[in-house]
Amino acid sequence: MKDxxxxxRHNGLVAAxxxxxxxxxxxxxxxxxxxxxxxxxxxxxxxxVGGLTGEYASFSDQERMALHEAYVNxxxxxIPIIAHxxxxxxxxxxxxxxxxxxxxxxxxxxxxxxxxxxxSEEALCDWCAPISAAAPNTPMFFYNSPVISGSGxxxxxxxxxxxQRIPTFRGIKFSAKDxxxxxxxxxxxxxxxxxxxxxxxxxxAALAMGANAATGSTYNYAAPLFCQLLxxxxxxxxxxxxxxxxxxxxMISLLHEYGGGIIAGKAIMKMVGVDCGxxxxxxxxxxxxxxxxxxxxxxxxxxFDWLKTANTSIAAHT
Numbered sequence: 001m002k003d004x005x006x007x008x009r010h011n012g013l014v015a016a017x018x019x020x021x022x023x024x025x026x027x028x029x030x031x032x033x034x035x036x037x038x039x040x041x042x043x044x045x046x047x048x049v050g051g052l053t054g055e056y057a058s059f060s061d062q063e064r065m066a067l068h069e070a071y072v073n074x075x076x077x078x079i080p081i082i083a084h085x086x087x088x089x090x091x092x093x094x095x096x097x098x099x100x101x102x103x104x105x106x107x108x109x110x111x112x113x114x115x116x117x118x119x120s121e122e123a124l125c126d127w128c129a130p131i132s133a134a135a136p137n138t139p140m141f142f143y144n145s146p147v148i149s150g151s152g153x154x155x156x157x158x159x160x161x162x163x164q165r166i167p168t169f170r171g172i173k174f175s176a177k178d179x180x181x182x183x184x185x186x187x188x189x190x191x192x193x194x195x196x197x198x199x200x201x202x203x204x205a206a207l208a209m210g211a212n213a214a215t216g217s218t219y220n221y222a223a224p225l226f227c228q229l230l231x232x233x234x235x236x237x238x239x240x241x242x243x244x245x246x247x248x249x250x251m252i253s254l255l256h257e258y259g260g261g262i263i264a265g266k267a268i269m270k271m272v273g274v275d276c277g278x279x280x281x282x283x284x285x286x287x288x289x290x291x292x293x294x295x296x297x298x299x300x301x302x303x304f305d306w307l308k309t310a311n312t313s314i315a316a317h318t
Contacts, residue, residue, distance in 0.1 A: 013226055014046035014082065014196060014215035015039050016053040018266055019067055021277040027063055028277050029070040035220075036074040038274045042223035042311075044079070046215075047071060048109065048173075051084040052148060053217040053262055057114075058280040061092050068096075069103045082215075085131060086111030086143055094134035101135035108135050109173055111143035112151045121157035125165055132168045139170035145198070146176050156184050163193070173198050179209045186210045200226075201252050204245040207233055217261045221268045222251060222303075224310035250301045258294045259286060267291050268298070272307070 017039070020031040039047065049071045050056045050064050059067070068083045075081050083105040085096035093110060100108050110131045118124040124142075132140040142162070146152050155172055162169040174182050175198030185195055186209075197206040200216035203226065219226055229244035258264040262279055267286050269276045278285045286294065298304065 012211075012213040012230070013044050013219050013223060014048055014213065015044045015219040015223065016048040016051050016198075016215050016217045017071065018217075018220060018262075018269060018276040019050065019054040019056075019059065020275075021280060023278060025278075025280060027059075027066060029066060031276065032067075032070045033074040035274055035276065036071065036079070038272075039220065039223065040079055043227040044219060044223050046080045046082060046106075047075065048082045048084060048215050049105075051109065051143070052145070053220075053265065054084070055262060055280055055283070056084055056086070058283070061087075061096060064096060065099045068100055068105060072103050072105055080106040082107040082109050082141070084109045084111070084143065085135075088113045088115055090127070090130065093131045097131050097135040097138075097140075101138045105138060107139045107141060107170065108132075109141045109143050111145070112149045112153070114149060117149075117151055121153050122161050124151075124153055124158055125161035128162065128169075129166050132166045136168065138168060140166060140168045141171050141173055141194075141196070142169075143173045144176055145173075148175070155181060156188060159185060159188050159193070169193070171195055173215060175199060177202060179205060182206065182211065183209045201249050203248075204229060204233065204241055217265050218248070218252065218255075220265060221272050221274075222248060222307070224307050225251075228310040247302070247306050251298065251303050254294065254297050254301070257297075258290060259284070264294060267294055271295055271298070271304075 020028040022028045050067050056064060072081050083100035085093050085100055085108050087093035097108050110128050118127050128142060144155050171194035172185060173196045177199055194213060197211040197214040198216060200218045203214055225244060225248050229241050232241035232244060255261050255264040263283055263286060266276045266279060
């Protein structure tokens with residue numbers, strides 16, 4: 001089984017990447033190498049492709065496979081790729097998993113069906129097992145996002161079943177704000193099982209509770225701020241780390257005002273020089289006036305200056 005470790009200095013940060021789209025709505029696969037280079041240059045240690053940030057539910061299975069393959073090719077073994085294969089149709093999830101393994105994705109991530117949900121943690125494991133079996137040589141993670149999926153499974157129970165029944169199970173993408181449960185999951189871990197924390201706005205608290213890896217959408221354009229936070233935390237400079245977290249959350253509060261992490265996030269990517277194009281329906285893109293207002297608001301809080309300062313600080317440490 002492949003066991004490629006993230007080798008980046010800030011190897012705990014995994015960006016949940018955007019899916020680039022032309023104004024016509026067609027996938028803009030030719031933009032992916034630029035996105036990957038931007039993320040590597042900004043200290044990211046891994047890429048999650050085709051998740052919620054990647055608008056997976058708005059793409060056909062064939063388009064999702066094309067996205068996975070384009071990111072794997074662009075990464076060219078420089079950085080690990082996690083391919084999200086979650087689906088409401090089991091056979092489709094299995095096919096996505098098979099394809100992800102065939103193109104060399106480093107890990108797969110599956111999720112709970114959005115409509116007909118397994119009745120228990122054991123039944124959830126029964127759902128995930130055949131998806132994992134479709135990619136028998138690739139580590140599998142489960143995407144725990146109760147707010148989005150509407151599910152409330154106990155991840156400690158799921159891990160117990162998964163370790164027994166899914167040979168390729170390697171951990172959880174923990175996109176829930178229950179740090180108590182996250183800590184309990186961490187206590188169950190060993191070298192073959194990991195937790196990716198998935199709430200960007202709570203990263204510092206999660207670090208204090210034992211997290212050492214995280215995946216999020218804001219890492220696409222604010223990675224230098226998160227790398228700076230990690231540097232301060234690892235150096236024991238808690239006041240400085242708290243200041244970084246406060247700046248990040250000022251930015252995140254603006255995302256909520258301007259359409260959320262996908263809509264505002266794609267807009268900010270364009271502001272920092274990496275145009276991922278528009279969102280797909282049913283998501284509505286920012287108008288020109290809203291885009292300009294968001295840019296002005298980010299400038300007003302100092303966001304773009306923070307990025308420059310963080311980049312300078314990181315460069316001084318390398």
